[in-house]
Amino acid sequence: MQQTTIKADVLRGPFDPGGQPALKQKDHMHLSLFAWNVRSGLSASKAVLADPDRYRDFWRWPSAAKLLKETEAAGFDSEIQYGMWSGYGGATGWNDASLDFATGAAAAAATTEKLGLFTTIHVGYEFHPLLIAKITGATDYISGGRLAVNLVAAQNVGDFHQFGFDEVPSSDVRYDIADEFTTLLKYLWSSDEPIDFDGQYFQAHGAQINPRPAANPRPLLMNAAGSDRGLEYACKQCDCLFVTANDSSIEAYAGRAKKLHDMAAKFDREVRVCAMVYVVMDETDAKAEATVDWIREEIDRDAIENWLIRSGHVMNSEKKVLADDQIGEDRADTSDDPYLGIGEEYYNELGLGMGAYRLFGSYDSVADQLAGLYEAGVEQVALCFFDPHRGVQQMGEHVIPRLRERGLNRV
Ligand SMILES: Cc1cc2nc3c(=O)[nH]c(=O)nc-3n(C[C@H](O)[C@H](O)[C@H](O)COP(=O)(O)O)c2cc1C
Numbered sequence: 231m232q233q234t235t236i237k238a239d240v241l242r243g244p245f246d247p248g249g250q251p252a253l254k255q256k257d258h259m260h261l262s263l264f265a266w267n268v269r270s271g272l273s274a275s276k277a278v279l280a281d282p283d284r285y286r287d288f289w290r291w292p293s294a295a296k297l298l299k300e301t302e303a304a305g306f307d308s309e310i311q312y313g314m315w316s317g318y319g320g321a322t323g324w325n326d327a328s329l330d331f332a333t334g335a336a337a338a339a340a341t342t343e344k345l346g347l348f349t350t351i352h353v354g355y356e357f358h359p360l361l362i363a364k365i366t367g368a369t370d371y372i373s374g375g376r377l378a379v380n381l382v383a384a385q386n387v388g389d390f391h392q393f394g395f396d397e398v399p400s401s402d403v404r405y406d407i408a409d410e411f412t413t414l415l416k417y418l419w420s421s422d423e424p425i426d427f428d429g430q431y432f433q434a435h436g437a438q439i440n441p442r443p444a445a446n447p448r449p450l451l452m453n454a455a456g457s458d459r460g461l462e463y464a465c466k467q468c469d470c471l472f473v474t475a476n477d478s479s480i481e482a483y484a485g486r487a488k489k490l491h492d493m494a495a496k497f498d499r500e501v502r503v504c505a506m507v508y509v510v511m512d513e514t515d516a517k518a519e520a521t522v523d524w525i526r527e528e529i530d531r532d533a534i535e536n537w538l539i540r541s542g543h544v545m546n547s548e549k550k551v552l553a554d555d556q557i558g559e560d561r562a563d564t565s566d567d568p569y570l571g572i573g574e575e576y577y578n579e580l581g582l583g584m585g586a587y588r589l590f591g592s593y594d595s596v597a598d599q600l601a602g603l604y605e606a607g608v609e610q611v612a613l614c615f616f617d618p619h620r621g622v623q624q625m626g627e628h629v630i631p632r633l634r635e636r637g638l639n640r641v
Contacts, residue, residue, distance in 0.1 A: 274320070309338060
């Protein structure tokens with residue numbers, strides 16, 4: 231007997247079949263370990279070479295398995311994979327190796343028991359939503375409903391080339407693709423019946439997955455857009471939204487958080503705002519500062535330069551940013567400039583945390599600033615540590631108890 235199919239009548243968001251998953255817990259800052267699956271994480275510094283196993287290759291198995299177990303035991307809520315298909319080279323091979331979205335998430339599911347699991351998937355490389363629904367549905371099922379998916383539109387020209395594309399589509403096209411991808415993914419995650427979907431970018435005929443995710447109504451979705459077009463997509467379709475701010479002040483983060491909460495409310499939706507945070511902490515501010523100084527002195531200049539080129543920041547002799555296909559032409563000579571033409575502050579920000587909110591200091595300073603971010607509307611933090619095994623242990627022993635003293639994360 232032929233099964234009846236459902237014709238998808240929605241192609242773009244907002245689309246929340248069965249409603250939005252629960253996002254918030256009162257007085258609770260959601261704590262995530264970020265970038266555990268990528269070589270050197272957010273540290274572009276030759277300091278990692280002082281002890282490569284500890285600072286650079288924590289992503290390797292079984293080190294990463296141990297790190298995930300430590301993260302769970304320390305009281306974190308989740309881990310978040312950094313989605314990378316290539317890195318930036320330099321003396322440290324910054325981000326040049328990583329566990330992919332499918333293997334990393336399945337391995338994390340099998341290694342842990344209660345930790346939330348965010349995997350990061352690029353929608354721009356034309357993976358069919360059925361493939362992604364199948365993999366994520368099965369991973370969520372295996373983990374007992376712990377998976378969340380960070381959907382990134384993709385914007386890295388080198389990776390578009392790796393997948394055989396000549397160029398990066400415009401922001402409008404990237405986020406139209408993401409919107410349609412997300413709609414079909416949500417249908418496949420939640421429907422009892424096979425789906426017929428006739429979109430501009432994706433078609434599916436009688437498509438269905440089994441097992442479906444254990445999470446009800448569906449796994450959480452995250453997004454890290456920065457552009458207004460991207461943020462609109464994120465507020466319509468996703469649940470946890472990454473924010474960054476040009477100046478690393480709590481006020482700037484409060485402004486970004488308010489903007490996203492307001493934008494989502496226009497679509498009758500809620501979002502959980504998440505900041506990426508780079509952490510170096512110790513018993514005293516001075517001890518943490520000494521480590522920060524060391525990492526800063528050792529910044530991997532070649533890796534930063536490659537990052538700048540890949541993300542379209544390289545300038546011409548008139549200090550205008552060069553488009554990717556102009557990079558060989560009239561390039562500004564920065565050989566005498568220790569900061570590659572971008573200024574000391576931005577150079578240091580990239581080396582230590584790639585523009586993340588920087589959290590350096592004693593356990594008290596770190597707990598105070600996390601509480602301040604929460605107060606400012608940042609409900610989740612994606613923490614990346616120079617020294618991940620130690621950082622996770624410091625969170626469990628010193629910072630989470632201090633958050634409790636400040637009225638947060640009591641259970
Ligand atoms: C905190 C944060 C995390 C991100 N994580 C990833 C990632 O794991 N993989 C990736 O390819 N891009 C990642 N991005 C890039 C974003 O997906 C996005 O493309 C970028 O912020 C530019 O925004 P736009 O796409 O709206 O122009 C991240 C960005 C931010 C701010």
